[in-house]
Amino acid sequence: MIREWLKSSDYCAFIANGSILPRNKDNSGPLEGALPFTSPEDIEVEICGLRGMGIKQGVTVITGGGYSGKSTLLDALNSGIYNHSIGDGREFVITDQSAMEISAEEGRSIKNINITPFIKWIPNSSAEQFSTDYASGSTSQAANIMEAINVGCKLLLIDEDRSATNFMIQDIKMRSLIKHEPITPFTERVRELYEAVGVSSVLVIGGSGEFLSVADQIILMDNFVPINVTQEAKKLCEHDKPRERIPLTKWEIERKITTDHFSSYPQGSGTEKLMVSTMGYMMIGDEQIDIRGLYNITSHAQLAAIAFLIRKIAISNQDRLIFLHEKIKKALEDMEREGVDIVFSSFFPGFERWLELPRINEVLSVINRMKHLNFIQLEPSEHL
Template identity: 40%
Template sequence: MFTSSHLRQQLSSINRKSYPAYKTLKGTYDFGDYQLCIDHVQGDPFASPSHISIRISRKLAGFPDFCLASRETCIALQDYLLRKFEEQIASYSFKAKGSGKSGLISTTHCGQEILERTACQITAKELIVRFTVGFPANGRTINAFELEKIFFDFLPICIQKALYYKNLNKKSVEEVIFLAEDQMFVRKELEKRNLAAFVADGAILPRQSGVSQKPMKNSIPFTSPASLKTELFLPHRGKLTGMGIPKGITLIAGGGYHGKSTLLNALETGVYNHILGDGREYVITDSTALKLRSEDGRFIKDVDISLFINDLPNKKDTHCFSTLDASGSTSQAAGIVEGMEAGTKLLLLDEDTSATNFMVRDTFIQQVISRDKEPITPFLERARDLYSKAGISTILVAGSSGAFFHIADTVIQMDSYKALDITEKVKKLCAEYPLLPSPAPVFSMPNFRRTMTAPAIKRDAYKELKLKKQGKDSFSIGKENVDLRYIEQLVDSEQTAALGELLRYAREHLIDNKKTVSQVIELLEEKLKKEGLAGICSSSYTPCGLAMPRRQEIYSCFNRYRR
């Protein structure tokens, strides 16, 4: 470790030299109250910015024990500090001048969800904040005095204002921690009360637009139907009422544009905790919930879809089904079985984005096309067994087929964004419009013994395992592109980046012809539990820019990797 004075001397000595001389700055510098670590130096002023981290001992940071009492409160505090730090550095970005990215100071921009990220970590000993800085230059000639401004004038102010408890609003910190504990309490209550999800009275479900997840202004607050009203007594907030959605089969119905998909969207992101003021802070869904849709053209490898599809005309084995170009029905069947393998206990489906022939066969089509000529057992006939025999509930948005009403335990009608419980009314109508009897084949649990059979790593492993991140929807590893467009519960591009690192790590260290998909992912989860995302990074340092995905998204990623 060097002193901050040494860093000043180094900067002075390399001023006006060619840009590669910046590489000599790499190392750790003691600034008294904190350490500044230059982890990676960019190659030129137009390249990706340099990676910097700040380390402060927990004692000096001064956060009280109640802030770090559990993993959930620790993640909530990390999220809060990262937002405060980004707020501070934004006012200094590009105030140091130069070419290209000179003077850029940036870190992770957090969304409405609270995620565990590498950009801010609290360990047993220290608080670590990671960010990037564009080292200043004129052309490709070092302008060290501008970088000195960043390190010695701008950053100390940002660090003092954002990362020390004594300088933060104590009430705001307390609210963040108390909200995390209340949200954790509601999640535990779901299991105790046999609920799949909870939507608080007063929640703001609509979002500003398709490209903004912030709450819509002047929208109608959610109100629970009296029959589904659930009363909770939270540790800090106290009494909270809302709609408890029971486990089983729940139907969300209503006219177009009345709020059906908005409610489902709130439930699918309810697997994550949300920040204070989001409107969905108390929309809490079973943490294993999986949103599914049909994916025409998706890759499927060795999945047992016989629960839904059998006796194909081409005699293809559906107990070990593979295809490079799945149909809507086979992709949705595979998605459900893969979700079961991942431990999912709640399926979220929207009729609009599902394969019609997979979901239902109405009375007329059953008379036109006999059962022995149809290889698909529709979801309509499997949903009840999925719950009673596998413990998997379903929440389904239905807008066109009345057949689903016959299997529903609970029916919620959305009427101008107001929720109504119409279960009793529907059950009476179902008696007047009976379905043609169509018993499904015997239910049997799918076989999950799928092995991962990627080729052995060659000498040119760098090319074989090189990652290229492409936003939230995809990444490439080597020459293979992994398409995650339809994994709708990925909410941040940093989760996608982490999935790429996880797949790369598994490819390099875990995958062989003996381990199943589940065994590989279990080993990854053990690694993440012990070392966090830092343990699977390909670089010599932990970068800013990774966020923890759920187990469901890890499975979804691996299942779409063609090798």
């Protein structure tokens, strides 16, 4: 009921009073003796008889000193994409189900993505059709955001500790010093993201005041107690020199893949290869996919379901070009209707039949990190 309420309101998340946000050592449940969550009174809302903190759509900054609970709050919001069992402590932390946690992911593979909203130019490469086997922190974070928008994400969750500093901010002094800067920092696009394409952001920021002037709501965590400091923070920005508005950008991308290298069979082999490593890698055919930066995959069972789903699309495909959204969406609908394990195969050792249904977001995130695939951007006429 809370999820349905969120869909028809101008809120993107809700944290009920009394929730236990910190986790125990093995992350299996609430931390014993932890302080229950209490919403600041001025942003408290009531939904379905429950009172708690509502986070409105737009740009929200969570700030505070070290070890104050900022990242714990963001982690709870990230886990609120899914429903929790009773006694979990976070059962009434409810987040927009399209949300994705975004970070820098140095070394990831990127294939044919338009990152020009954040990176204007790249030496010896194209920012409009950017590809690399080993991305930098800033190019990987730019690609992660563009891919999230492409899959329909309406809420970005970003922790500055996991971000590339030069991607997130550039202060006035550095702006004056560096005349030819190819990076458009996230501070300059975060409002446009919401106003132009309806994508909200919740940002954990502890080291820079750059985001205060562009935020709609600012929450200060003080020893795990949230305080609404929006008005106080805005006063600090009153005498800031106004920034020059940058031109609006194009956010939409859509790609298809060619099937030349989309296979669960290693080249020259008659036996399929499918494996999920505890070290954060997935092996499909010739691909070894680094999934350590995908913070929205919740369990080994969900990861296994993603592996089997991708393998099923690969072996059943007859087309030379694949429209990934359509294929994955249909496969997930079939799994939801007929049972998640319709994609399971006992041919591969090391997998249990118990699988958990993933979102299209994570399936595409894994495919986007495959190094041998050929991605083609669609021309406008191909959308018709």
